Amino acid sequence: MFSQSQKLYEKSCQLIPGGVNSPVRAFNSVGGKPVFIDRAHGPHLFDVDGNSYIDLINSWGPMILGHQFDPVVEAVKEQVEKGFSYGAPTEGEYLLARQVNKMAPWAELTRLTSTGTEACMSALRVARGYTGRQKFIKFAGNYHGHADPFLVKAGSGVLSLAIPGSPGVPEGTTQSTLIAEYNNLENVRDLFNEYGSELAAVILEPVAGNMGCIVPEEGFLEGLRQLCDDHGTVLIFDEVMTGFRLAGGGASEMFDITPDLVTYGKVIGGGMPIAAFAGKREVMETVAPLGPVYQAGTLSGNPVAVACGLATLKHLDDSSDIYERLEKTTKEIKDILLERFADHKVAVNTIGSMISIHFGIDKASHYDDVANADNEVFKRLFHHCLKNGIYLPPSPFETWFISQAIG
């Protein structure tokens, strides 16, 4: 049933490292060989062998409206006919910044990038430039892209300076990275007590989506906000996953916490390579050419990508009940999973249109919980679904994303 995919995979392996352009696509966590996709429409993916799947990844988040959603396709076509890229400012970029500011008013100034990695790397640089400090706190199991300072061995709950988690990352680069445990405010408080006056930033996924889907416990985000305020530290919410997905204003709106800086990706581009960092005017005014913190990109604010992102955000903003509908569908999927696995020890976490399932544990609220889950059962679930027309993320640590087309 996967013969064409397998042939393409073998050929790709000759020319592309591991046959894929991003590691998790290779199915290493679940075993087997990746499926090659030919096209997508609405809630479905179609592979090169003619199999169809209900898509529960949605390009790892961006396709919240489903594939080939008409108003988005029209906006992209219109821009394609006007040219792909100019390397000069366009009205679309202004309109997108205005739309972001409307949905997330704390984004007083917005700079577009092409990837979430760039957005997070740049936000950290801005926080360091603004405060004149070097150290920052990140949380074990939170992912902020593959820039050097974030790639550290994130041993959970360890109150220590981090060591690089990938060959090629110089030790010096991660010496200023402090690791804390997500949902453990005491742990963060200890770090502030020791390093408070040296801390440029705290960066986190306000809802963690890269260790399954882990929701912040009551008081956690509020406590971080307070610690940052008390110490003149920049609070960065990495909303690459959650921005425009959990609500118009993302997790910041949902939990009513205003970050100093915020990063976006995924939904903001509607499937095209757009991301952004944004935030308080005073902090963002340090960004070049207004201020001294350098940041740039040849294809940043690419007009075709901007048209796609703008049409996506406008649709989300104009629909009165889209987030409720997405949440309803997600709860229905949760109920199906709980019923199907009633005889298993299982934790199914959902928030908005994000979902994750963890076997062998009955609650998943910390990195250690998820790290101790039984991934063998997940692997079997993954392959069972793949054979039966449901495309899940090929890793138990990845969040499933629901689109409005499913439902």
Ligand code: PLP
């Ligand atoms: N931040 C978060 C929370 C993410 O989930 C990701 C990617 O999945 C990134 C940053 C990096 O974004 P990108 O893959 O676009 O570089």
